[in-house]
Amino acid sequence: MVSTSHLLILSAVLFALGMAGVVIRRNVIIVMMCIELMLNAVNVSFVAFARQLGSIDGHIIVFFVMAVAAAEAGVGLALVIAMFRHKSTVNLDHVNLMKG
């Protein structure tokens, strides 16, 4: 039997992996994938809590989060394309015009 705490640990591990990816990886596409991983890790938490509480709210929130994540990914990919047109690279180390 999978308990709520198992699911919460899974969620926390996925969230930490996503966070590490955002901090460590330099490829914008991978960084965006890691952000998606973080959001979906939170979704696991929502579903786990909703199951434990027997409430529908958590399930509903997941749909909202997925919709928002899709909108965010749309804007993010557009930004990546705009950057690629200027620099012909998707490496974040080359995004260094402004400092200080």
Added chain:
Amino acid sequence: MANEAVFTLEPGALSSLAPMSIVLATAFLVLLWDVIAKPRDRGILLGFSIAGLALAAIVSLILWSHADPVSHTIFSGRLAIDRFSLFFNLVFSVVATLVLMISRDYLIREQIDVGEYYALIMFSVFGMMLLAAAADLLMLFIGVEAMSIPVYVLVAFNRSRIRCIEGALKYFILGAFATAFLLYGIALLYGQTGTTSLADIHTFLEGSSGSHVLVPVGIALMIVGFGFKIGSVPFHMWTPDAYEGAATPVTAIMATGVKAAAFAAIIRAFLAFSPSLVMFRVVLWVIVALTVVVGNIAAIRQLNLKRMLAYSSIAHSGYMLAALLAIEPIWGPQTSNAMSSLLYYLLAYLFMNIGAFGVIVVVGSRENEAVDVRDWAGLGFKYPWLGAAMALFMLSLGGLPPTAGFFAKFYLFSAVVHAGYTPLIILAVLMSAASFFYYLRVVVYMYMQPSEGACTPTVSPLAAVAIGVSALATLWLGIAPSALFPFLEWAQRSVAVLL
């Protein structure tokens, strides 16, 4: 409890949504009009957007005067259409109108005068209104995103300039990163309390013994998420780059509207979390101290005006965050004073910032954006009105007595001192004294350096009106003491519904 409740539409629910609906409808109509209108005169779109905002402001005012003294929530407690959110609706309408007025020249000279710009501003304003009305963590999340996503696009709007893309990319990645933290915090609070309603969470926290481990973790994660949105240290890294990269009018709305909306949500959330907030006093204290110090110190070495204003907005976030320290576990007059002084501070901050960015827009040209303070040498004598306005905004941002900035700081700091945080406020006052170094540098360059003729301002009537209104508001809030009290009372009555 919400599970058994059948969804019912409260009487008057739809009409109290009117300001948001008007803004959203205007946004869609602007998009549609831009496509079907044959003669592509974007001046019409600008006028239409401003008309929509004016209508939303008028409806907000009417609703405000008729609003219940007690909180009025609609959609089963999801949104609170009370004096607090209506006050912010009005503020956002004014902010967006002023920003649109200073945008016009910039868009034309950069050849990016397309209808999407106006629509995106309106979508973002809709998100801000939603955020200020959110009485539920889910609506808070939707509001944050509905506000942020259009702003990500707006920052990158001038996509022929590489700096715009770079600023937008940094803003987007860190913004989305912060959203994940905010959402995780919401999930943990939901898991522990079994509800997403702020009012129910408040009731839960009041009755709980404090042994719920997920509640502090959830609140901490939400503080991280909010910290990114308002640009408080140590979550401020994106602020200078995004502010510098973005088109100047977009920077203006990021520094004012977005920040005000985030603070509206923070006020609502923190008042709901107040019973558990005691354990975060130290954390908040450290965040405020760091934000005030880092913001002001980093601004000192900025010769780029937009970066300087970015760091200055970080410092102002720090001052405003200090007001949250005065929230008591059981709300009393101290909380009420602190919150109304925070609203007054926001109001003053909005006008002086929009004014400053407006002057930067009109002083710049396509070849030279006039963001280097050295290019402003001698400007004060060649363009006396423009110079006087900029000097006024700078002195007000620093907090010199006869301006709005001084009274805002005075009320806010005294509210926090009454709550017993004297050492922190001494630090804040010292730092705001240090801030005169970089604010006055602009004035010194404008009036005391030989003119080099690097800047050729072109002031259109529209931008002149926007800057003039901001300057008058900055002065009026400061000079006329009788004007002060209605505003303070107004702010106080807006907060009163929350208490």
